[in-house]
Amino acid sequence: MKITLTVDGVRYEDDVEPRLLLVHYLREHAGRTGTPIGCDTSNCGACTVLLNGRSVKSCSVLAVQADGCDITTIQGLAAGPANGGTDGWHPLQKAFHEEHALQCGYCTPGMIMAAADLLSEHPHPTEEQVRHGLEGNLCRCTGYQNIVRAVLKAASGGSDPAEVTTAGAQA
Amino acid sequence: MTAPAEPASQEVGKSRRRKEDARLVTGQTNWTDNITLPGLAHIAFVRSPHAHARITSVNVEAARQAPGVFAVFTGQDVAVEQGSLPCAWPVTPDIVIPPHPPMAVDTVRYAGEIVAAVVARDRYSAADALDLIDVTYEPLQPSLTWPPPCPMTVPRCTTPATSPTPGPSVTATSTPPSLARRS
Helix, strand or coil: CEEEEEECCEEEEEECCCCCEHHHHHHHHCCCCCCCCCCCCCCCCCCEEEECCEEEEHHHCEHHHHCCCEEECHHHCCCCCCCCCCCCCCHHHHHHHHCCCCCCCCCHHHHHHHHHHHHHHCCCCCHHHHHHHCCCCCCCCCCCHHHHHHHHHHHCCCCCHHHHHHHHHHC | CCCCCCCHHHCCCCCCCCCCHHHHHCCCCCCHHHCCCCCCCEEEEEECCCCCEEEEEEECHHHHCCCCEEEEEEHHHHHHHHCCCCCCCCCCCCCCECCCCCCCCCEECCCCCEEEEEEECCHHHHHHHHCCCEEEEEECCCCCCCCCCCCCCCCCCECCCCCCCCHHHHHCCCCCCHHHHHC
């Protein structure tokens, strides 16, 4: 089937098998290997991308379902040079770095993309909302404490997440 | 010896930012799964749906003829080629080392144990060929308690002293059961 979609701002037209998974399309056809496959079973969320701004586990979406859609992967999130300094990084990318929200980094693209959707829906989430919003994403090394802290920090515009939590509790 | 430029006390206890994060938070890491080499093949496995069963037949001929398939292996093929997975650390002279074939040969002992493997040019061809492999099982009673009920169907056990390379003998289903050897 012929599909047309935009991936990280680049328009693609392709002829694909109807059964091709979106994550395989992104990795093997569009070369966006920044989106990893963690479990192949939609449990872990490592392959999360934004489809028209909403987070989806790309192992659970067919490429043909993304026809006409706008996909953003972790590689399309930073506005600046990916391997240079942190200039141009998305606030979530900066916060994950600053709050030590990753160890091996395999779940990180999915965590950040799921968090991006969460923050678009709840720009100033409570800790509870962050934990609930990321419940579909598994991390097997760092644990979730620093990930939650990083998302809260990004939501607060980079200030100390402890203050955000306190402010949220007072509000 | 040259004294360090700064006293150690100024470094100890300081929080440090990780140096490897740039590529990890921007999706630039070259994970093993990202690497594509010339001639790279993909593998997919047929797995047991039973917790415990005797394999009565494995028919892989149709899978071997499937488009894009390079090779199909059964547990028997691999056992003949490779034998049992070795015990790297026999900690005591009397340690009991059961045969451990890489893939099930004549008995499956857990749901999900590998029964056959397909190597193909891409993952979809490999997965398609799995459907063409016909395995028949004779279900056995799984052991849900310890000690397991008699008669046991655990594999015959060997020790390094008596049988260093079990090889294809992993097909043997004779007793004695493993722990009986300890007494």
